[in-house]
Amino acid sequence: MSKDVFVFMEQRDGELAKVGIELIGKASELAADLGEKVVAVVLGSGIKEKAQVCVEFGADKVVVVDDPMLKEYLTEPYAEAVEAVIKKYDPEIFLYGASSIGRDLAPRVSARIYTGLTADCTGLAIDPETRLLQMTRPAFGGNIMATILCKDRRPQMATVRPGVMQALAKDTAKKGDIEELKVEFTTPLVKIKEVIKEDKKTVDITEAKYLVSGGRGIGSPEFFKELQKLADVLGGEISSSRANVDAGWIDKSRQVGQTGKTVRPDLYMACGISGAIQHVAGMEGSEFIVAINKNDTAPIFDLADLGIVGDVKVIIPKLTEAVAKLKAEKNAQ
Template sequence: MDNRDIKSFKGVWVFAEQRQGVLTPVVIELLGEGKKLASKIGVELCAFLAGDNVDDLIPELIQYGADKVYYVNNKLLHNYTTDGYAKVLEKAVEEYKPEIILIGATHIGRDLAPRIASKLNTGLTADCTKLEIDEEDGKLLQTRPAFGGNLMATIICPETRPQMCTVRPGVMDKAIKDTSKTGDIIDVKVDLSEDDIRTEVLDIIKIKKDMIPLTDADIIVSGGMGIKNADGFKLLKELADILGGTIGASRATVDAGWIDRSRQVGQTGTTVRPKVYIACGISGAIQHLAGMQDSGIIVAINTNPNAPIFDVADYGIVGDIYEVVPQLIELLKDGARLEELFNKG
């Protein structure tokens, strides 16, 4: 494929990742962001869907903004394999030539995207947290953390197409569903055989998680070094459970071994934007703030009145979490509502 003939590439594609027939949440975010990009450069927003009889997902993709859905239906795509999905996406891109491809930075996306970029001999920016269109020439400006999160780098792909990036889940606004929207379905024909796939999925084992994933939580109660030890997370979990939320953590507490890395919030962890973020004993390093400052309501509890976390907080409480949090828990147990406690609906 001649991917240097830039003018022959049109459209924004979102890889519609699905697992066992269910779209992953990041796809809805990518459709929302993809619509903004497509509108700026005057092209269609399209979704690329691959799987085994997942036709029921097509209306959902259209209702969330896709003008077209490119669909590959094959029993060999029932479970994700690098070889199978890479071949069908590569062939679709070669035939239909999108200028931008957005892929979620999930386990599957991080496996698939570099394989596709290599096959197409184009660039790939991984783990983006911001996407924009250059107003002068229409190039995709892809921003991601660099040097351990100490600075933000904006990367472009000026000479080849498509422009590809993986996008960190939880950083973009989700698309708004419009049940009246209609779109086109393109049945993509790809000759896929068992010989093309070098791995066989024997079984899928799901591990039950005892906490809500950070990107799915409406309320996050996060702990920093101010909780003093790993047992402090037990107190925070009690508050999170009452609120129907989940636990987050600063990088320092993860590095100290107090909590699993999957709970880390920040540029080098997970970027979140819940409705309520309660920061307990977190000073507010720039890397942490970048990962949660777009939350709806931010509540900070810290003994240091000059802590940077208070600069982004909607509500600040100067005090020891071991005095403040138990009081919050008791008030909530007595029937108080969180919005009443902080006087904001």
């Protein structure tokens, strides 16, 4: 019979990704509701020592597949390893981070073993009556939330956005079982010719909790530096409307909107952004929207929780200073 809540522990260069640790936190709640255990699945090369970390963050058991084949992420060997874990342990639930690895691996696995997969969940809960996993996710630009069930197939699988779930506090005294699983790999058809690591850490704006976003109203590419200062003191990232990307002021990876990325941060600060529908489609799911714009008829104000009619070029530097000062005071306490 299917049992236990499994978590795929994503790693790069032997470092566990935060999203996996967060998922162990959520899995602990789900497992408690089911009266079952949390099992972390660690795949990689020379990765065994990381199993203990999973235990300290709340896993009851860790399954490790340690093989040179798993050094860099490749769909085929990773899918084979996860398939082997599922076949051996028959999990009730299997969670993955909704990252560029998780969103490549999980659908491949779901098709292979014929089970359901719900993408990019923001909420997970156990229905006390049916014991089914209720997977809730935004769709259609974040306007509609849908709760999805996978009634008959197992495991019930979901990818979960990084930063949504809460990690547990580390407990170095916690004990857990660590098991190693050997997998017979086929030779992958895809070859890695080169791995290019970015010098600067590429930022995935969809993972940022706070976004300070610049539109045409910021006036010049240089002003992104001011927005960056504010983002830095908040602990967030900068993003942009399409116009500034098209003008070459900022990298495309920072673009929010229909042709860019869809973001749902806790704070979206729209600076000099008018709020064209294509932009709105990419950010209206944000938890709290602050808009600063000179034009008091800008459509962004229809959407903003807090609207300020004013000049971003004057307000932003002052705001950065005020936030920095307040933070310093709080840290001193």
